[in-house]
Amino acid sequence: MSIVAKRCGVRFIPPSIILIYENKNTSKTRKRVIPVRNFSQYSDCSRAAERLKHHVRHSVYLESVSLAQLERLHLILRDHLKGLSLEESLAARRASDPSDEDLNKLSDEELNRRKAQMDQLFERNRKHKDDPDFVYDLEVEFPENSVRETCSWDEEPSDEGF
Amino acid sequence: MDSGGISDLDLDKYDADEQVKIICLGDSAVGKSKLMERFLMDGYRPQQLSTYALTLYKYTTTINGQTVLVDFWDTAGQERFRSMHPSYYHKAHACVMVFDVQRKITYKNLPNWYKELREYRPEIPCLVVANKIDADIKVTQKSFNFAKKQGLPFYFVSAADGTNVVKVFKDAIQMALSYKKNSSDFMDEVMRELENFELESKEESSDKEETQEGKLDSA
Ligand SMILES: Nc1nc2c(ncn2[C@@H]2O[C@H](COP(=O)(O)OP(=O)(O)O)[C@@H](O)[C@H]2O)c(=O)[nH]1
Numbered sequence: 394m395s396i397v398a399k400r401c402g403v404r405f406i407p408p409s410i411i412l413i414y415e416n417k418n419t420s421k422t423r424k425r426v427i428p429v430r431n432f433s434q435y436s437d438c439s440r441a442a443e444r445l446k447h448h449v450r451h452s453v454y455l456e457s458v459s460l461a462q463l464e465r466l467h468l469i470l471r472d473h474l475k476g477l478s479l480e481e482s483l484a485a486r487r488a489s490d491p492s493d494e495d496l497n498k499l500s501d502e503e504l505n506r507r508k509a510q511m512d513q514l515f516e517r518n519r520k521h522k523d524d525p526d527f528v529y530d531l532e533v534e535f536p537e538n539s540v541r542e543t544c545s546w547d548e549e550p551s552d553e554g555f
Numbered sequence: 556m557d558s559g560g561i562s563d564l565d566l567d568k569y570d571a572d573e574q575v576k577i578i579c580l581g582d583s584a585v586g587k588s589k590l591m592e593r594f595l596m597d598g599y600r601p602q603q604l605s606t607y608a609l610t611l612y613k614y615t616t617t618i619n620g621q622t623v624l625v626d627f628w629d630t631a632g633q634e635r636f637r638s639m640h641p642s643y644y645h646k647a648h649a650c651v652m653v654f655d656v657q658r659k660i661t662y663k664n665l666p667n668w669y670k671e672l673r674e675y676r677p678e679i680p681c682l683v684v685a686n687k688i689d690a691d692i693k694v695t696q697k698s699f700n701f702a703k704k705q706g707l708p709f710y711f712v713s714a715a716d717g718t719n720v721v722k723v724f725k726d727a728i729q730m731a732l733s734y735k736k737n738s739s740d741f742m743d744e745v746m747r748e749l750e751n752f753e754l755e756s757k758e759e760s761s762d763k764e765e766t767q768e769g770k771l772d773s774a
């Protein structure tokens with residue numbers, strides 16, 4: 394069987410992951426409803442997502458669905474169980490400004506995923522030890538001149554006494 | 556985590572003149588570990604202390620002909636509780652406090668980290684580090700007022716291209732050494748007293764509930 398996931402979503406009652414997929418052998422598009430069991434408002438979403446991803450019967454259908462997406466869907470389910478509306482939940486997921494995203498709040502897995510994204514730029518800008526122009530103790534002065542512009546990050550009142 | 560296990564880490568050894576402890580603080584993913592690794596390159600032996608959620612890097616250097624043993628403490632996930640275990644701060648001689656120039660929230664959280672640091676270590680040198688300047692070199696034309704307001708040294712650095720990384724850590728070692736020479740570690744004594752006090756008052760309150768208030772008053 395060769396399965397290609399087309400869309401993946403969530404249904405609240407009963408809690409389930411809905412998968413629209415195409416079976417490449419038959420060229421037929423189908424819907425699969427995967428019940429999410431043993432899941433409460435206190436459950437660990439990244440672990441639940443992983444469990445589903447490796448589930449004996451469902452894993453073959455979920456192969457092309459990323460763990461990240463499965464985790465996000467579980468987070469939405471969990472928010473629902475906590476009593477949040479779908480809008481509230483989506484707003485919470487959508488970090489409106491990535492500069493405001495609090496990575497302290499992520500699970501290990503999600504944090505590692507964000508770090509892996511950051512690694513792309515890190516590796517691109519990285520100077521390696523065997524680069525011909527590598528300098529171990531590279532020092533660069535950024536002179537404090539009088540026209541230095543104050544960073545807008547300092548402008549808000551949330552300084553809490555500092 | 557209980558403080559009973561602290562002796563595992565052999566905290567008393569920092570009393571010897573030529574040994575210092577330097578800690579890293581800052582939010583998740585600001586680049587604390589990458590900075591450590593860039594400074595130490597290959598010559599380090601990280602020690603994972605999982606019970607404390609921290610990594611210990613041992614580093615040896617020579618300053619004015621004297622051998623200096625430096626223990627760098629890096630968090631391994633505990634920073635996400637926005638608070639570190641007291642043993643992390645215990646007898647630290649300097650602190651490298653890091654934020655990410657690409658994420659404002661990590662800058663906004665500096666006052667919280669600084670406050671906690673000062674609760675445990677009111678006097679130790681603290682260096683403020685703006686990391687990831689390679690991602691946006693224009694930020695180096697701006698001034699970030701937090702460090703200035705607190706009277707702390709400030710550095711623009713990049714763990715990726717290496718800018719000023721070695722300088723930060725060398726300065727931190729120098730400052731840690733001079734702090735150690737010039738301080739009596741008064742704070743450590745006070746902390747020990749406080750720990751004792753806590754134990755005693757717990758014992759008393761467990762069997763005599765009503766008299767607890769009077770006892771605390773007289774203490
Ligand atoms: N562009 C860039 N990325 C960095 C730099 N330092 C760290 N990073 C990225 O930030 C991520 C988190 O760094 P890490 O050292 O794990 O952060 P920690 O949680 O504070 O220890 C890394 O995976 C890197 O991709 C830097 O100087 N420049």
Ligand SMILES: [Mg+2]
Nearest residue numbers: 587588630631
């Ligand atoms: Mg780290």
